[in-house]
Amino acid sequence: MAQIPNSQEVYDVIVVGSGAGGGTATRVLTSKGMKVALLEAGPMLDPFKEFLEHKMPADYDHRGAEEGGASYFGKGKPFGFFSTTSGGWQLEGEPYTVGEGSKFEWFRSRIVGGRTNHYGRMSFRFSDFDFKPYTRDGLGFDWPISYEDISPYYDKAEEFIGVCGSIEGIRSAPDGKFHTPPPPKVHETLIKKSCDKLGIPCIPNRRAVITKSINGRAPCHYCGQCGRGCQTASAYSSSQVEIFPAMKTGLVKVFDNAMVREVLSNGNGKVNGVLYVDKRTREHRVIRGKAVILAASACESARILLNSKSKEFPNGLANGSGLVGRYLMDTVGFGLSGYVPALEGMPHYDTEGYGGAHLYMPWWDWEKHNKLDFPRGYHIEIGGGYGMPGVGSYHGAARTYGYGKDMKQNIRQRYGAAVGFSGRGEMIPNALSYTEIDPTVVDQWGIPVLKFHFKWSDHEWRQARHMERTFTQIIEGMGGKVLGLNNAQRESGGISVPGTIIHEVGTVKMGLNAKNSVLNGFTQAHEVKNLFVVDGGSFVSNPDKNPTLTINALSWRACDYLSEEMRKGNV
Amino acid sequence: MSNLLNIAPASPDGRPGRRELIKAVAFAVVATGGLVEDVEAAQHVHAEAVSAQKATGIYTAKEMSAAEFKTLGKLAELIVPADDVSGSALDAGAPAFIDLLCSQNKQLATTYHGGLAWLDAEMNRKFSKSFVNATVEQQTAMLDLLVEADKSERARMDESAVVKKSDFRDFSDYTFKQPHPQAAGAKFFDWVRKMTVDAFYTSPIGIKDLGFMGNGAYSKYEVPKQSLDYAMKRSPFA
Ligand SMILES: Cc1cc2nc3c(=O)[nH]c(=O)nc-3n(C[C@H](O)[C@H](O)[C@H](O)COP(=O)(O)OP(=O)(O)OC[C@H]3O[C@@H](n4cnc5c(N)ncnc54)[C@H](O)[C@@H]3O)c2cc1C
Numbered sequence: 043m044a045q046i047p048n049s050q051e052v053y054d055v056i057v058v059g060s061g062a063g064g065g066t067a068t069r070v071l072t073s074k075g076m077k078v079a080l081l082e083a084g085p086m087l088d089p090f091k092e093f094l095e096h097k098m099p100a101d102y103d104h105r106g107a108e109e110g111g112a113s114y115f116g117k118g119k120p121f122g123f124f125s126t127t128s129g130g131w132q133l134e135g136e137p138y139t140v141g142e143g144s145k146f147e148w149f150r151s152r153i154v155g156g157r158t159n160h161y162g163r164m165s166f167r168f169s170d171f172d173f174k175p176y177t178r179d180g181l182g183f184d185w186p187i188s189y190e191d192i193s194p195y196y197d198k199a200e201e202f203i204g205v206c207g208s209i210e211g212i213r214s215a216p217d218g219k220f221h222t223p224p225p226p227k228v229h230e231t232l233i234k235k236s237c238d239k240l241g242i243p244c245i246p247n248r249r250a251v252i253t254k255s256i257n258g259r260a261p262c263h264y265c266g267q268c269g270r271g272c273q274t275a276s277a278y279s280s281s282q283v284e285i286f287p288a289m290k291t292g293l294v295k296v297f298d299n300a301m302v303r304e305v306l307s308n309g310n311g312k313v314n315g316v317l318y319v320d321k322r323t324r325e326h327r328v329i330r331g332k333a334v335i336l337a338a339s340a341c342e343s344a345r346i347l348l349n350s351k352s353k354e355f356p357n358g359l360a361n362g363s364g365l366v367g368r369y370l371m372d373t374v375g376f377g378l379s380g381y382v383p384a385l386e387g388m389p390h391y392d393t394e395g396y397g398g399a400h401l402y403m404p405w406w407d408w409e410k411h412n413k414l415d416f417p418r419g420y421h422i423e424i425g426g427g428y429g430m431p432g433v434g435s436y437h438g439a440a441r442t443y444g445y446g447k448d449m450k451q452n453i454r455q456r457y458g459a460a461v462g463f464s465g466r467g468e469m470i471p472n473a474l475s476y477t478e479i480d481p482t483v484v485d486q487w488g489i490p491v492l493k494f495h496f497k498w499s500d501h502e503w504r505q506a507r508h509m510e511r512t513f514t515q516i517i518e519g520m521g522g523k524v525l526g527l528n529n530a531q532r533e534s535g536g537i538s539v540p541g542t543i544i545h546e547v548g549t550v551k552m553g554l555n556a557k558n559s560v561l562n563g564f565t566q567a568h569e570v571k572n573l574f575v576v577d578g579g580s581f582v583s584n585p586d587k588n589p590t591l592t593i594n595a596l597s598w599r600a601c602d603y604l605s606e607e608m609r610k611g612n613v
Numbered sequence: 614m615s616n617l618l619n620i621a622p623a624s625p626d627g628r629p630g631r632r633e634l635i636k637a638v639a640f641a642v643v644a645t646g647g648l649v650e651d652v653e654a655a656q657h658v659h660a661e662a663v664s665a666q667k668a669t670g671i672y673t674a675k676e677m678s679a680a681e682f683k684t685l686g687k688l689a690e691l692i693v694p695a696d697d698v699s700g701s702a703l704d705a706g707a708p709a710f711i712d713l714l715c716s717q718n719k720q721l722a723t724t725y726h727g728g729l730a731w732l733d734a735e736m737n738r739k740f741s742k743s744f745v746n747a748t749v750e751q752q753t754a755m756l757d758l759l760v761e762a763d764k765s766e767r768a769r770m771d772e773s774a775v776v777k778k779s780d781f782r783d784f785s786d787y788t789f790k791q792p793h794p795q796a797a798g799a800k801f802f803d804w805v806r807k808m809t810v811d812a813f814y815t816s817p818i819g820i821k822d823l824g825f826m827g828n829g830a831y832s833k834y835e836v837p838k839q840s841l842d843y844a845m846k847r848s849p850f851a
């Protein structure tokens with residue numbers, strides 16, 4: 043097929059993907075006066091059409107069950123009709139495959155803002171020891187950077203996107219630049235008391251939500267609907283907080299519905315553009331730039347590199363080490379819920395708050411791993427409160443209580459009296475968990491797709507059992523009774539199905555040299571000086587902390603470095 | 614500059630009124646450079662979003678016959694009946710909800726047409742009356758039977774799933790449980806029950822019944838002391 047050059051324009055930087063990594067890159071680069079082409083596989087976002095923040099189920103005749111009751115047949119939107127997912131575990135026409143004996147589920151969003159339009163906004167800094175895990179216990183790899191390198195960028199990222207939190211002085215959860223957090227809810231106060239008895243720290247949560255106005259964004263109005271997208275941009279999304287303001291500078295051109303297929307190299311060790319499919323016309327088009335930043339999300343960036351084969355890079359771009367696709371990680375997940383009689387009959391109040399739990403528990407036993415049977419930590423996320431009733435909320439109760447006045451009374455009485463705990467733990471990278479190109483399948487754009495391989499090791503299994511014991515203790519400590527798994531479908535095996543915590547990182551690892559890694563500490567490709575990868579692909583380990591804040595910080599740092607190198611004429 | 618923190622509470626419970634919310638959001642839209650930059654447009658969009666529940670006019674069934682629709686109504690009244698706290702699932706529009714989704718989905722429609730016909734046939738066999746014409750005692754006797762059938766069918770499925778999962782290939786000494794005599798109606802009952810419950814709890818009546826108070830807009834988030842005191846007193850931490 044003919045490849046149509048888009049225009050004669052040569053951009054300073056081409057950014058591929060508009061999520062956390064790409065949004066941050068776009069804003070930082072344009073703030074320095076650079077001309078950016080932002081390519082996004084999904085359409086442009088209109089928050090006022092797509093964010094269903096203030097809707098109630100009864101505003102729709104289908105009440106959220108979707109047309110024809112699709113949600114009853116498992117065919118509704120992945121986190122319910124009201125979520126702003128713009129994608130899901132499967133995308134029509136864009137398959138992926140999974141190797142025999144493996145399980146992996148890949149959550150993708152296709153829209154300007156990527157998954158940040160609706161993500162959980164949990165924003166935790168990695169700790170100093172998280173960057174040197176190998177030094178600590180001989181497992182996995184050390185990062186080529188340290189906490190001191192990234193800490194100024196955590197500051198910048200937190201100040202710019204806005205994160206609530208409190209100063210605690212806990213080593214596993216370094217403090218940051220925080221907005222005032224909202225107070226704990228009643229069930230959270232009970233949970234904290236139970237944790238106090240067990241010696242588990244339970245502190246104000248850290249979420250990318252603002253409680254005072256910054257950059258013209260209104261503070262949170264506590265509707266509790268962040269997963270539906272926040273129309274006032276009080277919760278961070280790369281679209282509203284970074285990309286729309288960057289568009290106002292006139293320095294960025296957004297190409298939406300642009301599915302990047304390959305990065306093009308000039309034959310002299312550098313890249314000079316990208317080749318993409320214009321989804322509207324199915325034409326192949328080329329855009330030229332002086333540097334290329336991939337931010338298509340961890341595995342997708344690996345896919346682009348592996349598909350960018352040339353004479354110079356026969357194994358895929360920047361893949362001399364053969365490590366592109368290797369060391370894929372997700373977070374270890376396990377959840378239990380419990381019933382707490384103390385909460386029964388409590389005078390109701392609005393428990394939605396700022397759209398997530400107001401407390402959480404950072405890892406507490408980092409000095410005791412020699413006494414534990416697993417090497418790395420986890421943090422605990424909390425659920426509970428009087429949630430918005432939705433389609434499916436009471437199917438279980440109906441099956442338990444039958445029908446009639448009894449059922450109605452039981453549902454009423456138990457409403458809001460359950461709590462949930464989700465462990466989010468560190469996985470150690472292993473050789474059996476990786477992704478590669480499936481040579482037998484292409485997607486509807488003709489692009490070869492990814493095939494996933496994944497194995498949890500005993501480290502992760504044992505950690506999940508520790509979670510189970512801990513959650514049971516917390517629930518019983520508050521006079522509660524364990525109800526069962528939080529997520530029966532995805533954690534029935536006693537550990538989350540790989541990929542389903544949606545913290546997939548790694549596959550384009552950073553490191554000290556071109557032999558043991560793809561990127562250097564600035565996320566610059568060792569082999570190609572004007573190529574960067576600023577999504578979670580660069581991660582060397584996957585500490586229990588949710589990855590997005592670190593993606594924001596690393597992307598910012600990469601862009602500072604890139605612009606300086608360009609100024610010096612090194613790139 | 615106006616922002617949400619400056620909103621004067623427009624109602625006694627401290628919630629800003631709709632007007633204030635719309636104003637505040639329109640301000641934020643302009644400030645954040647959202648795609649809707651025109652204040653008027655933003656107000657309009659948001660006014661739509663926070664619009665009160667639409668007036669429910671009389672619903673005309675699209676998929677069900679008049680008799681079927683009436684049976685769904687009776688079932689709704691029995692599954693989630695009115696009590697001294699709130700109205701019934703019929704009041705909450707359950708039959709309309711079910712009929713609408715059936716009209717969009719053949720598979721679902723078949724479940725309901727077949728299930729409702731089965732129900733009347735079974736009622737006739739047992740009581741010589743259709744479901745709607747039977748006495749409340751007869752109707753609840755049938756529903757009790759269906760609850761039992763649903764539970765027993767579920768247990769049977771679980772057991773056979775265990776057998777299937779294991780490498781156990783020799784079925785000779787394993788006797789599968791017999792299906793429940795009302796097994797055919799059990800699946801339908803589960804459908805009508807779950808959709809009726811959904812219709813009720815997602816309606817303004819059901820939301821009020823439970824006392825869900827979220828999805829509002831406040832300038833400050835507070836936890837009432839009386840709720841905290843209540844739970845603390847009943848907890849092991851009293
Ligand atoms: C429900 C949910 C809850 C979550 N909660 C949290 C949380 O609380 N805290 C946290 O830290 N993380 C959370 N995450 C994870 C978080 O969303 C991701 O870590 C983050 O969005 C990753 O940013 P990214 O820029 O790497 O990728 P994404 O946000 O996925 O953005 C990538 C973008 O690139 C585009 N793209 C992909 N391929 C191409 C291509 N070939 N050409 C052009 N464009 C392309 C995609 O369309 C997409 O818009 C959550 C995720 C989900 C789904």
Ligand code: SF4
Pocket residue numbers: 095251252261262263264265266267268269271272273274275276277395396397
């Ligand atoms: S709770 Fe706050 S941050 Fe979340 S959607 Fe509502 S206003 Fe936005």
